[in-house]
Amino acid sequence: MRIIPIAKIALLTAVISSCSGAGSTASSDTHNTDVNRALVVAASFYPIEEITNRVGGDFVITIEMTPPGQSAHDVQLTIKDREELASASLVFYMGNGFQPDIEKAVTTLPARITAVDLLQSVPLLPVDAQLEGTVGVPDGEVLNTGQDPHVWLDPANMIAMTHEITDAMVKARPDLSAGFEANAVAYIKELESLGTFIDTSFAQCESDVLVTSHRAFAYFAQRAHLTQVAIAGVNPEEEPSVKSLETIANFAKANKVSTIFFETLLPADLAQTLATKVGATTDVLDPVEGIDSDARASGATYISIQQDNVARVVKGLRCS
Numbered sequence: 001m002r003i004i005p006i007a008k009i010a011l012l013t014a015v016i017s018s019c020s021g022a023g024s025t026a027s028s029d030t031h032n033t034d035v036n037r038a039l040v041v042a043a044s045f046y047p048i049e050e051i052t053n054r055v056g057g058d059f060v061i062t063i064e065m066t067p068p069g070q071s072a073h074d075v076q077l078t079i080k081d082r083e084e085l086a087s088a089s090l091v092f093y094m095g096n097g098f099q100p101d102i103e104k105a106v107t108t109l110p111a112r113i114t115a116v117d118l119l120q121s122v123p124l125l126p127v128d129a130q131l132e133g134t135v136g137v138p139d140g141e142v143l144n145t146g147q148d149p150h151v152w153l154d155p156a157n158m159i160a161m162t163h164e165i166t167d168a169m170v171k172a173r174p175d176l177s178a179g180f181e182a183n184a185v186a187y188i189k190e191l192e193s194l195g196t197f198i199d200t201s202f203a204q205c206e207s208d209v210l211v212t213s214h215r216a217f218a219y220f221a222q223r224a225h226l227t228q229v230a231i232a233g234v235n236p237e238e239e240p241s242v243k244s245l246e247t248i249a250n251f252a253k254a255n256k257v258s259t260i261f262f263e264t265l266l267p268a269d270l271a272q273t274l275a276t277k278v279g280a281t282t283d284v285l286d287p288v289e290g291i292d293s294d295a296r297a298s299g300a301t302y303i304s305i306q307q308d309n310v311a312r313v314v315k316g317l318r319c320s
């Protein structure tokens with residue numbers, strides 16, 4: 001867990017101290033008091049963190065509970081992490097077993113902390129069946145209800161979660177409501193544009209089947225009017241299963257699938273095996289379960305990564 005970032009706290013101090021115009025939330029408090037006036041929120045993993053930062057702007061300090069580069073599902077909180085979590089006023093997370101350790105910690109928080117399970121605000125989809133005949137289990141988390149947790153990959157669900165988060169922040173700090181609400185409107189506008197981009201990018205494609213090794217794209221596929229098909233038995237860690245390769249090859253041929261999507265770049269020899277045995281090239285789709293430090297430093301966001309995902313699917317399904 002990491003509190004973001006010291007520079008932001010300095011910025012926060014500067015912003016609050018320097019505001020004096022109408023509608024600002026300025027006060028003449030000292031710097032220390034100004035920092036203390038910030039709303040401290042905890043976000044359980046990256047997409048939620050982006051929402052809290054965008055809505056909260058300079059008036060929120062976000063504690064990120066999943067460090068960059070770590071798998072959201074497997075995060076384990078240390079004692080120090082739990083102490084930091086208890087310093088927040090609001091905790092935003094996704095329940096139903098998506099991040100079991102965080103969910104467990106949430107149940108022990110003092111009553112003054114409001115914890116919001118954002119899965120309650122969005123419609124959940126079942127987990128897509130994997131391609132029959134591929135051997136093993138596809139990558140990707142499954143909720144303990146048997147449903148698919150990757151709700152954030154449809155921008156409509158990001159908008160629903162943004163509303164939830166904004167409501168909770170406004171309730172916690174009515175004095176900052178004008179800023180939160182203006183920030184939310186601006187962010188929602190960007191999410192709406194992304195939604196329109198998805199709606200309009202896949203009307204004319206040679207295939208409408210999104211074949212992926214990480215079963216993360218059901219919500220994206222639903223939005224895009226595509227069908228996600230998850231495969232197993234092909235991953236960088238082990239020899240690909242011959243039976244899986246055969247099954248995928250037959251399926252690809254029947255459905256005009258020429259690209260298979262993985263979460264990370266495949267080793268060249270495995271990509272070559274797929275090209276020769278399946279007749280398909282490979283590409284990468286990012287499920288935005290986190291953003292590593294390098295990508296973040298280069299300005300990547302949920303929205304920019306999703307735009308990139310759209311472009312890769314357009315290319316992979318040969319849409320015009």
Ligand SMILES: [Zn+2]
Pocket residue numbers: 139140141150214215216287289
């Ligand atoms: Zn996943």
